[in-house]
Amino acid sequence: xxxxxxxxxxxxxxxxxxxxxxxxxxxxxxxxxxxxxxxxxxxxxxxxxxxxxxxxxxxxxxxxxxxxxxxxxxxxxxxxxxxxxxxxxxxxxxxxxxxxxxxxxxxxxxxxxxxxxxxxxxxxxxxxxxxxxxxxxxxxxxxxxxxxxxxxxxxxxxxxxxxxxxxxxxxxxxxxxxxxxxxxxxxxxxxxxxxxxxxxxxxxxxxxxxxxxxxxxxxxxxxxxxxxxxxxxxxxxxxxxxxxxxxxxxxxxxxxxxxxxxxxxxxxxxxxxxxxxxxxxxxxxxxxxxxxxxxxxxxxxxxxxxxxxxxxxxxxxxxxxxxxxxxxxxxxxxxxxxxxxxxxxxxx
Amino acid sequence: xxxxxxxxxxxxxxxxxxxxxxxxxxxxxxxxxxxxxxxxxxxxxxxxxxxxxxxxxxxxxxxxxxxxxxxxxxxxxxxxxxxxxxxxxxxxxxxxxxxxxxxxxxxxxxxxxxxxxxxxxxxxxxxxxxxxxxxxxxxxxxxxxxxxxxxxxxxxxxxxxxxxxxxxxxxxxxxxxxxxxxxxxxxxxxxxxxxxxxxxxxxxxxxxxxxxxxxxxxxxxxxxxxxxxxxxxxxxxxxxxxxxxxxxxxxxxxxxxxxxxxxxxxxxxxxxxxxxxxxxxxxxxxxxx
Ligand SMILES: Nc1ncnc2c1ncn2[C@@H]1O[C@H](COP(=O)(O)OP(=O)(O)O)[C@@H](O)[C@H]1O
Ligand SMILES: [Mg+2]
Numbered sequence: 254x255x256x257x258x259x260x261x262x263x264x265x266x267x268x269x270x271x272x273x274x275x276x277x278x279x280x281x282x283x284x285x286x287x288x289x290x291x292x293x294x295x296x297x298x299x300x301x302x303x304x305x306x307x308x309x310x311x312x313x314x315x316x317x318x319x320x321x322x323x324x325x326x327x328x329x330x331x332x333x334x335x336x337x338x339x340x341x342x343x344x345x346x347x348x349x350x351x352x353x354x355x356x357x358x359x360x361x362x363x364x365x366x367x368x369x370x371x372x373x374x375x376x377x378x379x380x381x382x383x384x385x386x387x388x389x390x391x392x393x394x395x396x397x398x399x400x401x402x403x404x405x406x407x408x409x410x411x412x413x414x415x416x417x418x419x420x421x422x423x424x425x426x427x428x429x430x431x432x433x434x435x436x437x438x439x440x441x442x443x444x445x446x447x448x449x450x451x452x453x454x455x456x457x458x459x460x461x462x463x464x465x466x467x468x469x470x471x472x473x474x475x476x477x478x479x480x481x482x483x484x485x486x487x488x489x490x491x492x493x494x495x496x497x498x499x500x501x502x503x504x505x506x507x508x509x510x511x512x513x514x515x516x517x518x519x520x521x522x523x524x525x526x527x528x529x530x531x532x533x534x535x536x537x538x539x540x541x542x543x544x545x546x547x548x549x550x551x552x553x554x555x556x557x558x559x560x561x562x563x564x565x566x567x568x569x570x571x572x573x574x575x576x577x578x579x580x581x582x583x584x585x586x587x588x589x590x591x592x593x594x595x596x597x598x599x600x601x
Numbered sequence: 602x603x604x605x606x607x608x609x610x611x612x613x614x615x616x617x618x619x620x621x622x623x624x625x626x627x628x629x630x631x632x633x634x635x636x637x638x639x640x641x642x643x644x645x646x647x648x649x650x651x652x653x654x655x656x657x658x659x660x661x662x663x664x665x666x667x668x669x670x671x672x673x674x675x676x677x678x679x680x681x682x683x684x685x686x687x688x689x690x691x692x693x694x695x696x697x698x699x700x701x702x703x704x705x706x707x708x709x710x711x712x713x714x715x716x717x718x719x720x721x722x723x724x725x726x727x728x729x730x731x732x733x734x735x736x737x738x739x740x741x742x743x744x745x746x747x748x749x750x751x752x753x754x755x756x757x758x759x760x761x762x763x764x765x766x767x768x769x770x771x772x773x774x775x776x777x778x779x780x781x782x783x784x785x786x787x788x789x790x791x792x793x794x795x796x797x798x799x800x801x802x803x804x805x806x807x808x809x810x811x812x813x814x815x816x817x818x819x820x821x822x823x824x825x826x827x828x829x830x831x832x833x834x835x836x837x838x839x840x841x842x843x844x845x846x847x848x849x850x851x852x853x854x855x856x857x858x859x860x861x862x863x864x865x866x867x868x869x870x871x872x873x874x875x876x877x878x879x880x881x882x883x884x885x886x887x888x889x890x
Binding site: 303306307308328329331332334335336338339340341342343344345346347351355356358359360361362363366373374376377378387403405407408431432435436438439 | 627628629630631632637638639640641645646649652653656657660661724725726728729730731732733734735739
């Protein structure tokens with residue numbers, strides 16, 4: 254008998270009124286891995302997490318956490334999980350210490366043990382200075398750190414992180430990433446939701462792309478990257494006459510389609526996967542950014558060798574929109590924006 | 602290195618603290634070897650939530666206005682408004698009225714439980730509480746325990762006010778303490794009505810509205826302000842089954858050192874009935890979704 258996966262979900266459904274927020278989601282998350290749930294605002298990520306974390310009853314489908322049914326064995330599932338919700342997941346009126354002691358006590362620690370553990374975590378998360386301040390006075394990054402600290406007072410087997418870095422500055426974002434890596438290194442399984450391809454790529458080993466409540470692509474990072482590409486190179490030339498030549502060079506080096514922009518000196522080219530280490534191959538574990546930079550450097554060298562002068566050059570990472578374009582032929586739509594637009598249309 | 606900035610905003614965290622902030626190398630040490638301790642008892646979790654409520658009072662002490670100023674106002678207002686007219690003198694009226702106003706004021710204050718539940722439940726932290734493996738009613742019982750603390754404060758305020766104004770309970774210290782205890786037990790049970798409404802209704806405003814609609818008739822159409830024998834028959838019929846009447850009678854008797862078995866029995870019946878009906882209903886709503 255093999256151990257059950259951390260998460261096994263089949264055909265999960267949640268309907269709010271006439272809105273099928275989650276519409277038949279299958280997920281299998283291996284124990285000890287980081288799984289990324291990638292999708293735009295309103296895709297259904299939070300709803301999936303809430304069903305798996307026993308907060309919402311699924312309207313259809315089945316889900317088990319380490320083999321325990323989220324509906325029938327909810328109480329048992331709760332012993333295995335921790336949730337860091339999308340919005341403030343600690344009490345903003347209380348101080349950092351009070352929050353951690355409160356949760357420690359609720360998990361069964363004695364007064365003394367809860368205090369010690371709280372002090373230890375605050376120290377490790379760089380929050381000792383802020384320990385006695387109300388959380389509502391914390392900066393965004395500090396808030397996220399205390400949110401996560403509260404989730405690992407005792408090590409959960411499965412940690413849900415719902416958009417842990419949305420709205421954070423790059424520095425705080427990196428700190429959160431480091432925390433996630435450290436937590437995973439201890440053997441905890443993480444289900445992470447995000448709107449950033451880059452984040453899923455940095456942390457997750459497998460990724461599911463979710464849109465309008467359904468999984469539209471699922472696979473290892475490599476598989477996903479192969480279908481999406483690494484990003485785009487955008488160059489502006491000194492001399493418009495040489496544009497055709499430049500396009501040819503880029504096409505040859507990057508092996509992907511090249512777009513001639515409205516601007517007569519500009520060329521945009523997608524960076525594909527196939528030139529890295531052999532046809533169709535993907536170098537597992539290498540971040541997208543590095544692979545893209547490598548290829549872009551190569552492209553620049555070749556342009557220089559051909560004697561084509563480049564005025565400006567930029568390298569863009571594939572955005573969530575591009576992921577969606579590649580996977581579905583339509584850009585990522587923000588459902589809440591859709592709804593607003595409809596309302597405005599009705600009002601007009 | 603110290604900057605001598607004036608008017609530094611005390612609510613903002615200093616940049617220095619942020620810089621010293623975070624070092625991932627310290628992380629791995631605190632992550633290992635933290636198995637979950639055995640799950641706490643339901644009582645222990647409830648008390649922890651009660652402690653949370655008290656901490657909130659500590660951080661926002663203004664919320665004690667409703668358990669201090671409001672009872673003072675009620676006592677003064679009704680003593681001088683009705684005292685002369687109804688009993689000839691305020692001191693005389695006070696002997697009848699003080700236990701009643703104690704009951705009415707605290708019954709009124711119980712409605713803030715519903716408001717607190719309603720505003721709190723929508724916050725993200727509640728999602729976290731609900732994913733903890735613990736006795737499910739603990740957060741709700743915690744509210745009620747925290748509120749008991751508020752009721753005690755209000756009771757002390759009213760009794761002290763009464764003593765200053767000339768209330769002289771025949772039951773002495775023991776009688777007064779026993780009377781307050783009866784009231785607290787009842788209010789603990791009665792508050793389940795508000796946890797239920799706090800979970801059922803959508804907004805804080807509607808919780809307030811419904812609470813007033815329930816509380817106004819319950820407190821006024823009772824034996825709190827006037828002796829029911831002065832009322833018309835149809836009104837007496839309601840007053841006689843009103844739980845606030847039973848509690849007011851029981852508290853009034855106990856404080857004057859008299860044993861009113863029938864009123865106390867009624868209070869016991871109401872306490873059990875309210876807890877069973879509204880406690881169950883609250884938990885159904887809490888577990889829903
Ligand atoms: N409690 C709720 N009641 C009604 N609709 C909801 C509720 N929660 C989410 N939704 C709707 O379900 C859809 C998915 O939402 P959500 O899971 O929060 O998406 P995401 O987390 O990916 O942004 C959205 O259209 C949202 O408006
Ligand atoms: Mg969400």
